[in-house]
Amino acid sequence: MMVSQSKGNGMATQTARIGIRREDKSVWERRVPLIPDDVATLISRHNLEIVVQPSEIRVFPDDDYRRVGAVVDEDLSSCDVIFAVKEVPANLIIRGKTYMFFSHTIKGQPYNMDMLRTLMLGKCQLIDYERVVDDQNRRLIFFGRHAGLAGMTDTLWSLGQRLKAEGLTNVFETMRPAHAYRTVDEITEAVGEIGRKIAADGVHPSIAPLVIGFAGYGNVSLGAQEIAAPLPIKEITPADLAEGKVPDDPHHVYKVVFKEEDLVVPKSAEDKFELQDYYQHPEKYRSRFEDYLPQLSVLVNCIYWDTPYPRLVTKAYLKENYLPEKSPKLKVIGDISCDPEGSIEATLKATLPDKPVFVYNPKVDLALDGFAGDGLLIMAVDILPSELPLLASQDFSAVLRDFVPQIAAADFAGEFSSCGLPEAIKRATILYRGAFTPDYEFMNKFI
Numbered sequence: 001m002m003v004s005q006s007k008g009n010g011m012a013t014q015t016a017r018i019g020i021r022r023e024d025k026s027v028w029e030r031r032v033p034l035i036p037d038d039v040a041t042l043i044s045r046h047n048l049e050i051v052v053q054p055s056e057i058r059v060f061p062d063d064d065y066r067r068v069g070a071v072v073d074e075d076l077s078s079c080d081v082i083f084a085v086k087e088v089p090a091n092l093i094i095r096g097k098t099y100m101f102f103s104h105t106i107k108g109q110p111y112n113m114d115m116l117r118t119l120m121l122g123k124c125q126l127i128d129y130e131r132v133v134d135d136q137n138r139r140l141i142f143f144g145r146h147a148g149l150a151g152m153t154d155t156l157w158s159l160g161q162r163l164k165a166e167g168l169t170n171v172f173e174t175m176r177p178a179h180a181y182r183t184v185d186e187i188t189e190a191v192g193e194i195g196r197k198i199a200a201d202g203v204h205p206s207i208a209p210l211v212i213g214f215a216g217y218g219n220v221s222l223g224a225q226e227i228a229a230p231l232p233i234k235e236i237t238p239a240d241l242a243e244g245k246v247p248d249d250p251h252h253v254y255k256v257v258f259k260e261e262d263l264v265v266p267k268s269a270e271d272k273f274e275l276q277d278y279y280q281h282p283e284k285y286r287s288r289f290e291d292y293l294p295q296l297s298v299l300v301n302c303i304y305w306d307t308p309y310p311r312l313v314t315k316a317y318l319k320e321n322y323l324p325e326k327s328p329k330l331k332v333i334g335d336i337s338c339d340p341e342g343s344i345e346a347t348l349k350a351t352l353p354d355k356p357v358f359v360y361n362p363k364v365d366l367a368l369d370g371f372a373g374d375g376l377l378i379m380a381v382d383i384l385p386s387e388l389p390l391l392a393s394q395d396f397s398a399v400l401r402d403f404v405p406q407i408a409a410a411d412f413a414g415e416f417s418s419c420g421l422p423e424a425i426k427r428a429t430i431l432y433r434g435a436f437t438p439d440y441e442f443m444n445k446f447i
Helices: 036-046 062-067 110-121 144-165 184-201 219-228 238-242 275-280 315-321 389-400 404-409 423-427 438-446
Strands: 002-005 012-015 017-020 049-052 081-083 098-101 125-128 210-215 233-235 253-258 264-266 285-287 298-301 332-335 357-361 366-369 376-379 429-432
Touching (some): 036 389, 110 429, 110 438, 144 184, 210 219, 423 429
Parallel strands (some): 017 081
Antiparallel strands (some): 125 429
């Protein structure tokens, strides 16, 4: 911490200096971890000094931060704690600092291992938003809802453009990508207009019944379902879908939400599905999701996935079943989770909002950018909340701001166990003075 003089009595007081990085991973990344209004509160109520790197693309201009008392400066070397949204490039990491951002390292993501090693060599603290959870393992700081909102918007837009590319005039052609709307209300009004047309006139017989499947039921899925809600929705169960019990009704859109027990079955016929057993021993289970695929028009993937878990959609299945002569019903996968070659194995790459989709051709295992071509359309934008930067930043900052004073007051010179971080933040601390904390020692295998 830096030492400054208080003006009232001349006594020295400890004042933490907080840094906010400029986002530089993508020209589309306009989000901020802390908005100006919350910065003003941190300065006035908690005696914090805040330095903000200048940015030409940030959703809040530099002057908004100046007006609330923050310093706008390129140099963050005087800051004790540095906040960002996305990863910090390895060559810009400052030795000995405490960093908090989405690190994307706990799965051993190869593209971030140089960054992780640099943080270790620099004796830094790394706190990951994704790991800030309560004592019931529920995430506290997240963009999940916003990913769902933007992802579903982009998925409905993708559906309209894909059908158009196939020569079918359709009601979804009027949709636009999420970043083309100013507010969520504008999006839901656009979807509502489409819903009214479907209720009155129906969808084209060639795509009826229109069935949208949501894999997952957490914050991402709830955000996606929020966007779909203005459609004339009728909900059905996964069992109904697997048994083909979907009414041939063009005036409704059928929604089905899949939970873990719908996605997998035990490999042994003697075992029964148990949720905690699945989490702890995923190798004992196999996917059954391909039982549902022939009945889906759109799949919206909202699940957390890691390598021990079965995939939802495999390349082998698509190569065998997604053939023109079989007239597959599935038109679009909105892969909001976006793990390349992960739960949706055909997601060969992550995309950006300016080129959000590609057509996966299972015959040759290749992706062709755009809406036209032989194969399955996949929307795989991996920074979806950046398409709604204002709302996403406001909601995120409203939670993060309450943790900032406690993080700023922590003593990183002593032992981790007594550093003074609140428990939720300690759970999210991957590195402490450059070493893995007890909960993350498993990550040594990635280095």
